[in-house]
Amino acid sequence: MTETYGFEGATGFKTVGFRSNAPAGPTREQWQRLVDKQAASELTVSEFCAQHALTVSNFYLWRKKLSDDSQPFAQQDNWLAFDMPASGNQSIDSAWEIELVLPGGVVLRMNRAV
Incomplete structure (x- = not known):
């Protein structure tokens, strides 16, 4: 711990915070190795996290983040491409309307x- 500080708020309770010199945690590359190691093991995520002092929620967060990063943006199947023909007979001041229906x-x- 390098610094402590506190203040008394309107409620009269004192709030204390601190800054730590502890390492920030695993890097992206280290998380990728951990996710790969868990997948290759016969352990459940909970068992693996307990053995490696990881929180289950962080493990799932990083597994999803790394999985999303591995899918190139252009290859996602939920995009619909369409062409709009260029029309030389419409002026710049032409009326137009677009309706986009979203989930929910x-x-x-x-x-x-x-």
């Missing part, structure tokens, strides 16, 4: 009225 009942409507 959210609808985004954009338009330009002339």
Whole structure:
């Protein structure tokens, strides 16, 4: 511990904080090795985390983060590509309307009225 400080708030309770020189934790590369090691083992995530002094929630967070990073953005299947033909007979001031329906009942409507 390098520094402690405190203050008394409006409630009269004293709040104390500290800054530590402890290491920040495993790096991205170290997490990747840990995730790979757990997958190759016969241990459950809980057992593996207990043996390696990791929290289960952090393990799942990093496993998801690393899995998401391994999928290139362009290869995600949830994108719909479409072409809009260029039309030389429409002026810049033409009216247009776009409606985007999102999950959860959210609808985004954009338009330009002339």
